[in-house]
Amino acid sequence: MASELSVMFRRRRTWAMLAALAAIPVLIAVAVRVTGAGQSGHGPAFLDRITQNGLFVVLTALVLCTPLFLPLTVGVVAGDTVAGEAGLGTLRYLLVAPAGRARLLLVKYVGAAVFCLAATASVLLAGTVAGLALFPAGPVPLLSGELVDGWTAEGRILLVGAFVCVSLLGLAAVGLFISTLTDVPVGAMAATIALAIAAQLLDALPQLDWLHPWLFSHWWLGFADLLRQPVEWTSFGNNAALQLGYVLVFGALAYGRFATKDVLS
Structure with a gap:
Protein backbone atom coordinates (compact mmCIF):
# COMPACT_ATOMS: atom_id res chain seq x y z
CA MET A 1 0.00 0.00 0.00
CA ALA A 2 2.76 2.43 0.93
CA SER A 3 4.54 1.62 -2.32
CA GLU A 4 1.40 2.33 -4.37
CA LEU A 5 0.85 5.69 -2.68
CA SER A 6 4.51 6.56 -3.05
CA VAL A 7 4.40 5.89 -6.78
CA MET A 8 1.18 7.86 -7.24
CA PHE A 9 2.37 10.92 -5.33
CA ARG A 10 5.78 10.92 -7.02
CA ARG A 11 4.14 11.44 -10.39
CA ARG A 12 4.16 14.96 -11.77
CA ARG A 13 0.71 14.31 -13.22
CA THR A 14 -0.76 13.79 -9.74
CA TRP A 15 0.68 17.04 -8.39
CA ALA A 16 -0.31 18.91 -11.56
CA MET A 17 -3.94 17.81 -11.12
CA LEU A 18 -3.94 18.72 -7.42
CA ALA A 19 -2.40 22.11 -8.22
CA ALA A 20 -5.03 22.73 -10.91
CA LEU A 21 -7.81 21.91 -8.43
CA ALA A 22 -6.27 24.19 -5.82
CA ALA A 23 -6.05 26.99 -8.37
CA ILE A 24 -9.82 27.03 -8.92
CA PRO A 25 -10.83 28.52 -5.52
CA VAL A 26 -7.86 30.91 -5.70
CA LEU A 27 -9.02 32.16 -9.11
CA ILE A 28 -12.58 32.54 -7.81
CA ALA A 29 -11.39 34.56 -4.81
CA VAL A 30 -9.14 36.80 -6.90
CA ALA A 31 -11.82 37.36 -9.54
CA VAL A 32 -14.44 38.35 -6.96
CA ARG A 33 -11.94 40.57 -5.14
CA VAL A 34 -10.84 42.38 -8.30
CA THR A 35 -14.15 42.67 -10.14
CA GLY A 36 -16.74 42.40 -7.39
CA ALA A 37 -18.43 39.64 -9.41
CA GLY A 38 -21.33 37.85 -7.79
CA GLN A 39 -22.82 40.84 -6.01
CA SER A 40 -25.66 40.91 -8.54
CA GLY A 41 -26.78 37.46 -7.42
CA HIS A 42 -25.82 35.77 -10.69
CA GLY A 43 -23.42 32.86 -10.90
CA PRO A 44 -22.88 29.64 -8.91
CA ALA A 45 -24.41 29.04 -5.51
CA PHE A 46 -22.72 30.96 -2.65
CA LEU A 47 -20.86 33.29 -5.07
CA ASP A 48 -22.80 36.35 -3.96
CA ARG A 49 -21.84 35.73 -0.31
CA ILE A 50 -18.07 35.64 -0.76
CA THR A 51 -17.57 39.35 -0.14
CA GLN A 52 -19.40 38.99 3.19
CA ASN A 53 -17.30 36.06 4.39
CA GLY A 54 -14.26 34.41 2.84
CA LEU A 55 -15.32 30.90 3.87
CA PHE A 56 -17.89 30.95 1.08
CA VAL A 57 -15.01 30.71 -1.41
CA VAL A 58 -14.66 27.03 -0.45
CA LEU A 59 -18.34 26.27 -0.94
CA THR A 60 -18.48 28.07 -4.29
CA ALA A 61 -15.39 26.16 -5.46
CA LEU A 62 -16.93 22.82 -4.44
CA VAL A 63 -20.14 23.64 -6.34
CA LEU A 64 -18.01 24.26 -9.45
CA CYS A 65 -15.55 21.39 -8.98
CA THR A 66 -17.87 18.56 -7.95
CA PRO A 67 -19.74 18.11 -11.26
CA LEU A 68 -16.70 18.45 -13.55
CA PHE A 69 -13.16 19.03 -12.31
CA LEU A 70 -13.09 16.51 -9.46
CA PRO A 71 -14.63 13.69 -11.57
CA LEU A 72 -12.18 14.57 -14.34
CA THR A 73 -9.13 14.06 -12.14
CA VAL A 74 -10.55 11.01 -10.38
CA GLY A 75 -11.37 9.49 -13.77
CA VAL A 76 -7.75 9.92 -14.83
CA VAL A 77 -6.40 8.24 -11.69
CA ALA A 78 -8.99 5.44 -11.52
CA GLY A 79 -8.76 4.66 -15.23
CA ASP A 80 -5.00 4.32 -14.92
CA THR A 81 -5.02 1.90 -11.96
CA VAL A 82 -4.70 -1.40 -13.83
CA ALA A 83 -4.53 -0.33 -17.47
CA GLY A 84 -1.59 1.94 -16.70
CA GLU A 85 0.44 -0.96 -15.34
CA ALA A 86 -0.50 -3.08 -18.35
CA GLY A 87 0.47 -0.28 -20.71
CA LEU A 88 3.87 0.06 -19.06
CA GLY A 89 4.41 -3.69 -19.15
CA THR A 90 4.74 -3.97 -15.35
CA LEU A 91 1.46 -5.67 -14.53
CA ARG A 92 2.75 -9.23 -14.82
CA TYR A 93 5.64 -8.44 -12.52
CA LEU A 94 3.24 -7.16 -9.87
CA LEU A 95 1.33 -10.44 -10.10
CA VAL A 96 4.46 -12.47 -9.38
CA ALA A 97 4.06 -11.56 -5.72
CA PRO A 98 2.12 -14.18 -3.71
CA ALA A 99 -0.47 -11.64 -2.56
CA GLY A 100 -2.66 -12.37 -5.58
CA ARG A 101 -4.93 -10.38 -7.85
CA ALA A 102 -7.58 -9.55 -5.26
CA ARG A 103 -5.01 -7.79 -3.08
CA LEU A 104 -3.61 -5.92 -6.07
CA LEU A 105 -7.08 -4.65 -6.99
CA LEU A 106 -7.72 -3.62 -3.39
CA VAL A 107 -4.44 -1.72 -3.21
CA LYS A 108 -5.18 0.02 -6.51
CA TYR A 109 -8.66 1.02 -5.35
CA VAL A 110 -7.42 2.31 -2.00
CA GLY A 111 -4.87 4.39 -3.89
CA ALA A 112 -7.65 5.90 -6.01
CA ALA A 113 -9.72 6.54 -2.87
CA VAL A 114 -6.76 8.33 -1.25
CA PHE A 115 -6.53 10.52 -4.34
CA CYS A 116 -10.24 11.36 -3.93
CA LEU A 117 -9.41 12.56 -0.42
CA ALA A 118 -6.34 14.50 -1.57
CA ALA A 119 -8.24 16.15 -4.44
CA THR A 120 -11.07 17.29 -2.18
CA ALA A 121 -8.61 18.46 0.48
CA SER A 122 -6.71 20.57 -2.06
CA VAL A 123 -9.88 22.49 -2.90
CA LEU A 124 -10.79 22.90 0.77
CA LEU A 125 -7.35 24.07 1.85
CA ALA A 126 -6.74 26.45 -1.04
CA GLY A 127 -10.25 27.87 -0.78
CA THR A 128 -9.97 28.49 2.95
CA VAL A 129 -6.58 30.18 2.68
CA ALA A 130 -7.55 32.33 -0.31
CA GLY A 131 -10.92 33.26 1.15
CA LEU A 132 -9.60 34.31 4.54
CA ALA A 133 -6.67 36.16 2.95
CA LEU A 134 -8.82 38.29 0.64
CA PHE A 135 -12.13 38.68 2.45
CA PRO A 136 -13.38 39.28 5.98
CA ALA A 137 -14.18 36.44 8.34
CA GLY A 138 -16.80 36.30 11.04
CA PRO A 139 -20.16 34.70 11.84
CA VAL A 140 -21.42 32.65 8.92
CA PRO A 141 -25.12 32.48 7.99
CA LEU A 142 -26.38 28.94 7.40
CA LEU A 143 -29.00 28.11 4.81
CA SER A 144 -31.59 27.82 7.57
CA GLY A 145 -30.87 31.41 8.67
CA GLU A 146 -28.88 30.86 11.88
CA LEU A 147 -25.47 32.47 12.40
CA VAL A 148 -22.56 30.29 13.53
CA ASP A 149 -19.02 31.26 14.48
CA GLY A 150 -16.07 30.70 12.17
CA GLY A 161 -15.68 17.97 2.09
CA ALA A 162 -16.32 14.51 3.52
CA PHE A 163 -19.61 14.38 1.58
CA VAL A 164 -17.84 15.27 -1.67
CA CYS A 165 -15.05 12.76 -1.05
CA VAL A 166 -17.57 9.97 -0.42
CA SER A 167 -19.40 11.01 -3.59
CA LEU A 168 -16.32 10.24 -5.68
CA LEU A 169 -15.77 6.71 -4.36
CA GLY A 170 -18.40 5.15 -6.61
CA LEU A 171 -16.83 6.74 -9.70
CA ALA A 172 -13.42 5.44 -8.60
CA ALA A 173 -14.85 1.89 -8.45
CA VAL A 174 -16.35 2.28 -11.92
CA GLY A 175 -12.98 3.49 -13.20
CA LEU A 176 -11.22 0.52 -11.60
CA PHE A 177 -13.55 -1.88 -13.40
CA ILE A 178 -13.09 -0.15 -16.75
CA SER A 179 -9.33 -0.22 -16.20
CA THR A 180 -9.42 -4.02 -16.05
CA LEU A 181 -11.07 -4.18 -19.50
CA THR A 182 -8.22 -2.69 -21.49
CA ASP A 183 -4.46 -2.32 -21.68
CA VAL A 184 -4.79 1.25 -22.98
CA PRO A 185 -4.92 3.65 -20.01
CA VAL A 186 -6.05 6.64 -22.07
CA GLY A 187 -9.09 4.69 -23.19
CA ALA A 188 -9.99 3.71 -19.63
CA MET A 189 -9.57 7.31 -18.45
CA ALA A 190 -11.73 8.67 -21.27
CA ALA A 191 -14.45 6.07 -20.71
CA THR A 192 -14.59 6.79 -16.96
CA ILE A 193 -14.84 10.54 -17.50
CA ALA A 194 -17.46 10.06 -20.23
CA LEU A 195 -19.57 7.95 -17.87
CA ALA A 196 -19.35 10.66 -15.19
CA ILE A 197 -20.65 13.22 -17.68
CA ALA A 198 -23.30 10.88 -19.06
CA ALA A 199 -24.62 10.09 -15.57
CA GLN A 200 -25.11 13.79 -14.87
CA LEU A 201 -26.83 14.36 -18.20
CA LEU A 202 -29.22 11.48 -17.49
CA ASP A 203 -29.83 12.89 -14.01
CA ALA A 204 -30.94 16.17 -15.59
CA LEU A 205 -33.67 14.54 -17.72
CA PRO A 206 -37.06 14.62 -15.94
CA GLN A 207 -38.30 11.81 -18.17
CA LEU A 208 -35.86 9.49 -16.36
CA ASP A 209 -36.99 10.23 -12.80
CA TRP A 210 -37.13 6.50 -12.05
CA LEU A 211 -33.45 6.14 -12.91
CA HIS A 212 -32.08 9.14 -11.00
CA PRO A 213 -31.77 7.53 -7.54
CA TRP A 214 -29.58 4.79 -9.05
CA LEU A 215 -27.07 7.10 -10.73
CA PHE A 216 -23.80 7.51 -8.82
CA SER A 217 -23.90 11.26 -9.51
CA HIS A 218 -27.41 11.79 -8.14
CA TRP A 219 -26.36 13.07 -4.69
CA TRP A 220 -23.17 14.86 -5.70
CA LEU A 221 -24.56 18.32 -4.94
CA GLY A 222 -26.74 17.23 -2.02
CA PHE A 223 -24.45 18.67 0.63
CA ALA A 224 -26.66 21.71 1.24
CA ASP A 225 -28.41 19.81 4.05
CA LEU A 226 -25.13 19.89 6.00
CA LEU A 227 -25.36 23.69 6.07
CA ARG A 228 -28.60 23.80 8.04
CA GLN A 229 -29.37 23.92 11.74
CA PRO A 230 -29.76 21.21 12.88
CA VAL A 231 -27.75 19.16 10.39
CA GLU A 232 -29.94 17.02 8.13
CA TRP A 233 -28.11 13.72 7.60
CA THR A 234 -30.52 12.07 5.16
CA SER A 235 -28.70 13.11 2.00
CA PHE A 236 -25.32 12.09 3.48
CA GLY A 237 -26.67 8.66 4.38
CA ASN A 238 -28.35 8.16 1.01
CA ASN A 239 -25.20 9.24 -0.81
CA ALA A 240 -22.96 6.96 1.27
CA ALA A 241 -25.27 3.97 0.73
CA LEU A 242 -25.40 4.60 -3.02
CA GLN A 243 -21.62 4.91 -3.34
CA LEU A 244 -21.11 1.79 -1.22
CA GLY A 245 -23.38 -0.10 -3.59
CA TYR A 246 -21.29 1.01 -6.56
CA VAL A 247 -18.07 0.08 -4.78
CA LEU A 248 -19.37 -3.42 -4.01
CA VAL A 249 -20.91 -4.08 -7.43
CA PHE A 250 -18.12 -2.69 -9.58
CA GLY A 251 -15.47 -4.01 -7.21
CA ALA A 252 -16.92 -7.49 -7.72
CA LEU A 253 -17.10 -6.95 -11.49
CA ALA A 254 -13.49 -5.77 -11.53
CA TYR A 255 -12.39 -8.84 -9.61
CA GLY A 256 -14.42 -11.15 -11.82
CA ARG A 257 -12.82 -9.67 -14.91
CA PHE A 258 -9.30 -9.40 -13.53
CA ALA A 259 -9.26 -12.87 -11.95
CA THR A 260 -9.85 -14.50 -15.35
CA LYS A 261 -7.80 -12.10 -17.46
CA ASP A 262 -4.72 -13.30 -19.33
CA VAL A 263 -2.00 -10.87 -18.30
CA LEU A 264 0.63 -10.77 -21.02
CA SER A 265 2.15 -7.38 -20.33
Whole structure:
Protein backbone atom coordinates (compact mmCIF):
# COMPACT_ATOMS: atom_id res chain seq x y z
CA MET A 1 0.00 0.00 0.00
CA ALA A 2 2.76 2.43 0.93
CA SER A 3 4.54 1.62 -2.32
CA GLU A 4 1.40 2.33 -4.37
CA LEU A 5 0.85 5.69 -2.68
CA SER A 6 4.51 6.56 -3.05
CA VAL A 7 4.40 5.89 -6.78
CA MET A 8 1.18 7.86 -7.24
CA PHE A 9 2.37 10.92 -5.33
CA ARG A 10 5.78 10.92 -7.02
CA ARG A 11 4.14 11.44 -10.39
CA ARG A 12 4.16 14.96 -11.77
CA ARG A 13 0.71 14.31 -13.22
CA THR A 14 -0.76 13.79 -9.74
CA TRP A 15 0.68 17.04 -8.39
CA ALA A 16 -0.31 18.91 -11.56
CA MET A 17 -3.94 17.81 -11.12
CA LEU A 18 -3.94 18.72 -7.42
CA ALA A 19 -2.40 22.11 -8.22
CA ALA A 20 -5.03 22.73 -10.91
CA LEU A 21 -7.81 21.91 -8.43
CA ALA A 22 -6.27 24.19 -5.82
CA ALA A 23 -6.05 26.99 -8.37
CA ILE A 24 -9.82 27.03 -8.92
CA PRO A 25 -10.83 28.52 -5.52
CA VAL A 26 -7.86 30.91 -5.70
CA LEU A 27 -9.02 32.16 -9.11
CA ILE A 28 -12.58 32.54 -7.81
CA ALA A 29 -11.39 34.56 -4.81
CA VAL A 30 -9.14 36.80 -6.90
CA ALA A 31 -11.82 37.36 -9.54
CA VAL A 32 -14.44 38.35 -6.96
CA ARG A 33 -11.94 40.57 -5.14
CA VAL A 34 -10.84 42.38 -8.30
CA THR A 35 -14.15 42.67 -10.14
CA GLY A 36 -16.74 42.40 -7.39
CA ALA A 37 -18.43 39.64 -9.41
CA GLY A 38 -21.33 37.85 -7.79
CA GLN A 39 -22.82 40.84 -6.01
CA SER A 40 -25.66 40.91 -8.54
CA GLY A 41 -26.78 37.46 -7.42
CA HIS A 42 -25.82 35.77 -10.69
CA GLY A 43 -23.42 32.86 -10.90
CA PRO A 44 -22.88 29.64 -8.91
CA ALA A 45 -24.41 29.04 -5.51
CA PHE A 46 -22.72 30.96 -2.65
CA LEU A 47 -20.86 33.29 -5.07
CA ASP A 48 -22.80 36.35 -3.96
CA ARG A 49 -21.84 35.73 -0.31
CA ILE A 50 -18.07 35.64 -0.76
CA THR A 51 -17.57 39.35 -0.14
CA GLN A 52 -19.40 38.99 3.19
CA ASN A 53 -17.30 36.06 4.39
CA GLY A 54 -14.26 34.41 2.84
CA LEU A 55 -15.32 30.90 3.87
CA PHE A 56 -17.89 30.95 1.08
CA VAL A 57 -15.01 30.71 -1.41
CA VAL A 58 -14.66 27.03 -0.45
CA LEU A 59 -18.34 26.27 -0.94
CA THR A 60 -18.48 28.07 -4.29
CA ALA A 61 -15.39 26.16 -5.46
CA LEU A 62 -16.93 22.82 -4.44
CA VAL A 63 -20.14 23.64 -6.34
CA LEU A 64 -18.01 24.26 -9.45
CA CYS A 65 -15.55 21.39 -8.98
CA THR A 66 -17.87 18.56 -7.95
CA PRO A 67 -19.74 18.11 -11.26
CA LEU A 68 -16.70 18.45 -13.55
CA PHE A 69 -13.16 19.03 -12.31
CA LEU A 70 -13.09 16.51 -9.46
CA PRO A 71 -14.63 13.69 -11.57
CA LEU A 72 -12.18 14.57 -14.34
CA THR A 73 -9.13 14.06 -12.14
CA VAL A 74 -10.55 11.01 -10.38
CA GLY A 75 -11.37 9.49 -13.77
CA VAL A 76 -7.75 9.92 -14.83
CA VAL A 77 -6.40 8.24 -11.69
CA ALA A 78 -8.99 5.44 -11.52
CA GLY A 79 -8.76 4.66 -15.23
CA ASP A 80 -5.00 4.32 -14.92
CA THR A 81 -5.02 1.90 -11.96
CA VAL A 82 -4.70 -1.40 -13.83
CA ALA A 83 -4.53 -0.33 -17.47
CA GLY A 84 -1.59 1.94 -16.70
CA GLU A 85 0.44 -0.96 -15.34
CA ALA A 86 -0.50 -3.08 -18.35
CA GLY A 87 0.47 -0.28 -20.71
CA LEU A 88 3.87 0.06 -19.06
CA GLY A 89 4.41 -3.69 -19.15
CA THR A 90 4.74 -3.97 -15.35
CA LEU A 91 1.46 -5.67 -14.53
CA ARG A 92 2.75 -9.23 -14.82
CA TYR A 93 5.64 -8.44 -12.52
CA LEU A 94 3.24 -7.16 -9.87
CA LEU A 95 1.33 -10.44 -10.10
CA VAL A 96 4.46 -12.47 -9.38
CA ALA A 97 4.06 -11.56 -5.72
CA PRO A 98 2.12 -14.18 -3.71
CA ALA A 99 -0.47 -11.64 -2.56
CA GLY A 100 -2.66 -12.37 -5.58
CA ARG A 101 -4.93 -10.38 -7.85
CA ALA A 102 -7.58 -9.55 -5.26
CA ARG A 103 -5.01 -7.79 -3.08
CA LEU A 104 -3.61 -5.92 -6.07
CA LEU A 105 -7.08 -4.65 -6.99
CA LEU A 106 -7.72 -3.62 -3.39
CA VAL A 107 -4.44 -1.72 -3.21
CA LYS A 108 -5.18 0.02 -6.51
CA TYR A 109 -8.66 1.02 -5.35
CA VAL A 110 -7.42 2.31 -2.00
CA GLY A 111 -4.87 4.39 -3.89
CA ALA A 112 -7.65 5.90 -6.01
CA ALA A 113 -9.72 6.54 -2.87
CA VAL A 114 -6.76 8.33 -1.25
CA PHE A 115 -6.53 10.52 -4.34
CA CYS A 116 -10.24 11.36 -3.93
CA LEU A 117 -9.41 12.56 -0.42
CA ALA A 118 -6.34 14.50 -1.57
CA ALA A 119 -8.24 16.15 -4.44
CA THR A 120 -11.07 17.29 -2.18
CA ALA A 121 -8.61 18.46 0.48
CA SER A 122 -6.71 20.57 -2.06
CA VAL A 123 -9.88 22.49 -2.90
CA LEU A 124 -10.79 22.90 0.77
CA LEU A 125 -7.35 24.07 1.85
CA ALA A 126 -6.74 26.45 -1.04
CA GLY A 127 -10.25 27.87 -0.78
CA THR A 128 -9.97 28.49 2.95
CA VAL A 129 -6.58 30.18 2.68
CA ALA A 130 -7.55 32.33 -0.31
CA GLY A 131 -10.92 33.26 1.15
CA LEU A 132 -9.60 34.31 4.54
CA ALA A 133 -6.67 36.16 2.95
CA LEU A 134 -8.82 38.29 0.64
CA PHE A 135 -12.13 38.68 2.45
CA PRO A 136 -13.38 39.28 5.98
CA ALA A 137 -14.18 36.44 8.34
CA GLY A 138 -16.80 36.30 11.04
CA PRO A 139 -20.16 34.70 11.84
CA VAL A 140 -21.42 32.65 8.92
CA PRO A 141 -25.12 32.48 7.99
CA LEU A 142 -26.38 28.94 7.40
CA LEU A 143 -29.00 28.11 4.81
CA SER A 144 -31.59 27.82 7.57
CA GLY A 145 -30.87 31.41 8.67
CA GLU A 146 -28.88 30.86 11.88
CA LEU A 147 -25.47 32.47 12.40
CA VAL A 148 -22.56 30.29 13.53
CA ASP A 149 -19.02 31.26 14.48
CA GLY A 150 -16.07 30.70 12.17
CA TRP A 151 -14.87 27.48 13.84
CA THR A 152 -18.34 25.93 13.64
CA ALA A 153 -18.60 27.00 10.02
CA GLU A 154 -15.22 25.42 9.26
CA GLY A 155 -16.47 22.20 10.85
CA ARG A 156 -19.49 22.29 8.53
CA ILE A 157 -17.17 22.85 5.56
CA LEU A 158 -15.17 19.78 6.57
CA LEU A 159 -18.42 17.81 6.63
CA VAL A 160 -19.18 19.06 3.14
CA GLY A 161 -15.68 17.97 2.09
CA ALA A 162 -16.32 14.51 3.52
CA PHE A 163 -19.61 14.38 1.58
CA VAL A 164 -17.84 15.27 -1.67
CA CYS A 165 -15.05 12.76 -1.05
CA VAL A 166 -17.57 9.97 -0.42
CA SER A 167 -19.40 11.01 -3.59
CA LEU A 168 -16.32 10.24 -5.68
CA LEU A 169 -15.77 6.71 -4.36
CA GLY A 170 -18.40 5.15 -6.61
CA LEU A 171 -16.83 6.74 -9.70
CA ALA A 172 -13.42 5.44 -8.60
CA ALA A 173 -14.85 1.89 -8.45
CA VAL A 174 -16.35 2.28 -11.92
CA GLY A 175 -12.98 3.49 -13.20
CA LEU A 176 -11.22 0.52 -11.60
CA PHE A 177 -13.55 -1.88 -13.40
CA ILE A 178 -13.09 -0.15 -16.75
CA SER A 179 -9.33 -0.22 -16.20
CA THR A 180 -9.42 -4.02 -16.05
CA LEU A 181 -11.07 -4.18 -19.50
CA THR A 182 -8.22 -2.69 -21.49
CA ASP A 183 -4.46 -2.32 -21.68
CA VAL A 184 -4.79 1.25 -22.98
CA PRO A 185 -4.92 3.65 -20.01
CA VAL A 186 -6.05 6.64 -22.07
CA GLY A 187 -9.09 4.69 -23.19
CA ALA A 188 -9.99 3.71 -19.63
CA MET A 189 -9.57 7.31 -18.45
CA ALA A 190 -11.73 8.67 -21.27
CA ALA A 191 -14.45 6.07 -20.71
CA THR A 192 -14.59 6.79 -16.96
CA ILE A 193 -14.84 10.54 -17.50
CA ALA A 194 -17.46 10.06 -20.23
CA LEU A 195 -19.57 7.95 -17.87
CA ALA A 196 -19.35 10.66 -15.19
CA ILE A 197 -20.65 13.22 -17.68
CA ALA A 198 -23.30 10.88 -19.06
CA ALA A 199 -24.62 10.09 -15.57
CA GLN A 200 -25.11 13.79 -14.87
CA LEU A 201 -26.83 14.36 -18.20
CA LEU A 202 -29.22 11.48 -17.49
CA ASP A 203 -29.83 12.89 -14.01
CA ALA A 204 -30.94 16.17 -15.59
CA LEU A 205 -33.67 14.54 -17.72
CA PRO A 206 -37.06 14.62 -15.94
CA GLN A 207 -38.30 11.81 -18.17
CA LEU A 208 -35.86 9.49 -16.36
CA ASP A 209 -36.99 10.23 -12.80
CA TRP A 210 -37.13 6.50 -12.05
CA LEU A 211 -33.45 6.14 -12.91
CA HIS A 212 -32.08 9.14 -11.00
CA PRO A 213 -31.77 7.53 -7.54
CA TRP A 214 -29.58 4.79 -9.05
CA LEU A 215 -27.07 7.10 -10.73
CA PHE A 216 -23.80 7.51 -8.82
CA SER A 217 -23.90 11.26 -9.51
CA HIS A 218 -27.41 11.79 -8.14
CA TRP A 219 -26.36 13.07 -4.69
CA TRP A 220 -23.17 14.86 -5.70
CA LEU A 221 -24.56 18.32 -4.94
CA GLY A 222 -26.74 17.23 -2.02
CA PHE A 223 -24.45 18.67 0.63
CA ALA A 224 -26.66 21.71 1.24
CA ASP A 225 -28.41 19.81 4.05
CA LEU A 226 -25.13 19.89 6.00
CA LEU A 227 -25.36 23.69 6.07
CA ARG A 228 -28.60 23.80 8.04
CA GLN A 229 -29.37 23.92 11.74
CA PRO A 230 -29.76 21.21 12.88
CA VAL A 231 -27.75 19.16 10.39
CA GLU A 232 -29.94 17.02 8.13
CA TRP A 233 -28.11 13.72 7.60
CA THR A 234 -30.52 12.07 5.16
CA SER A 235 -28.70 13.11 2.00
CA PHE A 236 -25.32 12.09 3.48
CA GLY A 237 -26.67 8.66 4.38
CA ASN A 238 -28.35 8.16 1.01
CA ASN A 239 -25.20 9.24 -0.81
CA ALA A 240 -22.96 6.96 1.27
CA ALA A 241 -25.27 3.97 0.73
CA LEU A 242 -25.40 4.60 -3.02
CA GLN A 243 -21.62 4.91 -3.34
CA LEU A 244 -21.11 1.79 -1.22
CA GLY A 245 -23.38 -0.10 -3.59
CA TYR A 246 -21.29 1.01 -6.56
CA VAL A 247 -18.07 0.08 -4.78
CA LEU A 248 -19.37 -3.42 -4.01
CA VAL A 249 -20.91 -4.08 -7.43
CA PHE A 250 -18.12 -2.69 -9.58
CA GLY A 251 -15.47 -4.01 -7.21
CA ALA A 252 -16.92 -7.49 -7.72
CA LEU A 253 -17.10 -6.95 -11.49
CA ALA A 254 -13.49 -5.77 -11.53
CA TYR A 255 -12.39 -8.84 -9.61
CA GLY A 256 -14.42 -11.15 -11.82
CA ARG A 257 -12.82 -9.67 -14.91
CA PHE A 258 -9.30 -9.40 -13.53
CA ALA A 259 -9.26 -12.87 -11.95
CA THR A 260 -9.85 -14.50 -15.35
CA LYS A 261 -7.80 -12.10 -17.46
CA ASP A 262 -4.72 -13.30 -19.33
CA VAL A 263 -2.00 -10.87 -18.30
CA LEU A 264 0.63 -10.77 -21.02
CA SER A 265 2.15 -7.38 -20.33
